Structure formats: structure tokens, C-alpha cells
Amino acid sequence: MNSTEYALLILGMTLVTYIPRMLPAFLIDKMRFGAKAEKFLRLIPYTAISALVFPGVFLVDGTNPYIGIVGALTAGILAWRRFPVIACVLAAIAVNFLQYSFL
Amino acid sequence: MRTSTFKTEFISGMHAAIPIIFGFIPVGIAFAIMARQAGFSIAQTCGFSICVYAGASQMMAVGMHTQGASIFAIILATFFLNFRHLIMSTCVFERMHPTTAKLKLLGSFGVTDESFALFTTEKEERCTIAYFLGMNCVMYTSWNLGTCIGAIASDFLPVIITASFGIAFYAMFIALLTPSISTNARLGLLVALTAICNTALVQVIPPSWAMIVSTLVCAFIGIFTVDLDNKEESTNE
Numbered sequence: 001m002n003s004t005e006y007a008l009l010i011l012g013m014t015l016v017t018y019i020p021r022m023l024p025a026f027l028i029d030k031m032r033f034g035a036k037a038e039k040f041l042r043l044i045p046y047t048a049i050s051a052l053v054f055p056g057v058f059l060v061d062g063t064n065p066y067i068g069i070v071g072a073l074t075a076g077i078l079a080w081r082r083f084p085v086i087a088c089v090l091a092a093i094a095v096n097f098l099q100y101s102f103l
Numbered sequence: 104m105r106t107s108t109f110k111t112e113f114i115s116g117m118h119a120a121i122p123i124i125f126g127f128i129p130v131g132i133a134f135a136i137m138a139r140q141a142g143f144s145i146a147q148t149c150g151f152s153i154c155v156y157a158g159a160s161q162m163m164a165v166g167m168h169t170q171g172a173s174i175f176a177i178i179l180a181t182f183f184l185n186f187r188h189l190i191m192s193t194c195v196f197e198r199m200h201p202t203t204a205k206l207k208l209l210g211s212f213g214v215t216d217e218s219f220a221l222f223t224t225e226k227e228e229r230c231t232i233a234y235f236l237g238m239n240c241v242m243y244t245s246w247n248l249g250t251c252i253g254a255i256a257s258d259f260l261p262v263i264i265t266a267s268f269g270i271a272f273y274a275m276f277i278a279l280l281t282p283s284i285s286t287n288a289r290l291g292l293l294v295a296l297t298a299i300c301n302t303a304l305v306q307v308i309p310p311s312w313a314m315i316v317s318t319l320v321c322a323f324i325g326i327f328t329v330d331l332d333n334k335e336e337s338t339n340e
């Protein structure tokens with residue numbers, strides 16, 4: 001990525017991240033979403049995250065989909081048992097390190 | 104007097120954010136290693152964390168870039184991914200004691216999933232801008248320190264270690280999703296539907312657009328099929 005493209009990317013990402021964070025601080029009294037719109041917005045993180053994980057997680061390793069699947073299951077099982085996010089992340093990394101070590 | 108109150112509140116905010124250091128530094132390192140693997144320079148990698156300051160979308164941007172997505176698609180996906188901060192920010196500033204416009208401009212930069220969770224579960228009387236800025240001072244520093252370490256270390260880390268970090272991004276998202284869906288079966292079904300929908304769509308349209316379409320369509324379906332009430336996860340240890 002050349003530096004012009006990079007500058008555009010960073011500028012765009014910064015603006016679309018900062019503006020939704022900043023606007024409510026000033027519009028707090030005026031902003032009222034309808035119940036349906038609010039629910040829609042609350043659901044987006046779940047569907048967005050799901051779309052980010054699938055099918056990408058199968059492609060973590062270009063040749064062996066099981067590497068991604070085993071790492072993902074590790075994180076999922078720990079998260080199901082309410083381990084903190086960072087523990088899930090580190091465990092998945094460790095498990096994948098072991099997978100790469102013994103393949 | 105006013106200044107010393109500000110300082111005290113700022114410092115107690117810093118204390119409150121200490122547990123998050125252990126989360127932000129490793130994930131910052133993981134992000135930086137991913138970004139370096141995707142071909143971004145050390146300075147470019149640090150630039151993401153300094154300017155954007157949103158872990159999930161930084162990882163997504165790097166992932167999408169690797170898959171050949173256009174800049175516009177990455178920015179649009181970032182917008183959708185971070186749009187939830189509109190609601191989080193609303194909650195944060197609803198709780199916050201009145202403050203000046205300048206401090207609002209500064210403080211709102213620090214609205215993240217983590218600062219939102221910490222701040223909105225704090226006792227109401229502690230919810231001042233100074234407290235929020237103190238928290239964010241620690242969190243922003245940790246995130247950028249982690250990024251810096253990862254960006255530099257990735258040149259020295261063996262391939263097997265950097266390859267192992269490829270799962271970090273997915274592990275984080277799975278860890279964020281799982282607690283909610285484990286207590287809400289219909290939400291779990293919606294997440295599964297989105298996964299199937301996106302996996303099918305990437306066969307026919309570019310992955311970045313597939314993600315946006317499946318996110319919006321499935322969230323819309325969720326309005327009528329999922330019950331979100333009383334599902335606000337309280338982030339107790």
C-alpha cells in the first residue's frame with residue numbers, strides 16, 4: 001500500500017470511528033431512536049462479528065483449515081466458561097503455536 | 104480546589120483501568136504482528152493505533168486489506184463495525200456529569216467497548232470527565248505501547264510465532280460473542296444464520312461486501328426474531 005492510499009485509509013477510518021463516538025456527547029438530549037432502530041443497532045455488533053469470523057476462520061492457515069477450527073474452538077470453549085477475552089485470545093494463540101510445532 | 108479535584112478523579116480513573124492493561128498490550132502486539140505480516144510498515148502500523156484507536160476494526164482493516172478489499176470498502180466496513188459506539192457513547196455521556204465542549208471532544212475519542220463497560224458500571228457520582236480521561240489515558244497508552252512492541256518485535260519473532268498469532272483476531276471476536284449467545288439461544292441462531300449467509304455470499308460477491316450485506320440483512324431479521332431485553336451483559340469479573 002503506497003503512502004497516499006495509506007493516508008486516505010487512516011483518514012477515513014479515523015473519521016468514521018471518531019464521529020459516531022463524538023456526536024452523542026453533543027446530541028445527547030436531542031437523540032431519540034425508535035425502538036426498532038435501536039434494536040437494529042444493538043444487533044449489528046453480533047451479526048458483524050459473526051460475519052467477520054465466518055468463513056475467514058477456516059482460512060487462518062492457507063492449506064489446513066483445521067488449524068483455524070481448533071484455535072477457534074479453544075477460544076469458544078473458554079469464553080463459554082466465562083474466561084476473560086484476553087485469556088481466550090492467548091489460549092488460542094498457544095494452541096495454534098502447538099499445532100504448528102507438531103505439524 | 105477545582106484543579107485538585109480534577110487531578111484526584113483523573114488518578115482514580117487511571118487506577119480503574121489497570122486491569123485493561125493486561126488486555127490491551129497483548130492484543131496490541133497481536134494487531135501489530137498481523138499488520139506487519141500484511142505488509143504495513145512499522146510507522147503505518149503504529150499510525151492505525153494512534154489515529155483510529157479501535158482494535159477490532161484495525162484488525163478487520165488489516166484482514167480485509169490482505170484479502171484485497173478496496174480502501175472504500177474497508178472504511179465502510181469500519182463505519183458499520185464501529186457504529187455501535189454511537190449507542191455506547193450515548194450511555195457514557197448520559198451518565199457523565201456536565202462538562203465543557205473541549206473536554207467532550209477529547210473524551211469521546213476514548214469511547215471503546217472496554218471504556219464503555221467500565222464507565223457505565225461505575226458508581227454514578229464517580230462518572231466525571233476527569234475520571235473518564237484518566238481511564239482512557241491508561242488504555243490509550245497500553246494500546247499504543249502494545250502496538251509499538253508488536254510492530255518492532257515482528258521483525259525478530261520466528262515465523263512459527265507470527266503464524267500462531269493469526270488466530271488472535273478470530274479468538275477475540277469469538278470471545279466477545281460467546282457470552283451473549285450462551286445465554287440467548289435466538290441470538291445464537293441469528294449469529295449462526297449470519298455465519299451461513301456470509302459463507303454463502305463470499306462465493307458470489309467480494310468478501311468485504313458480503314460481510315456488509317450479511318451484517319445488515321441479518322440484523323434486520325433479528326429485529327423480528329431475537330429478544331435482546333435484559334441481555335445487557337454486566338461485565339463483572
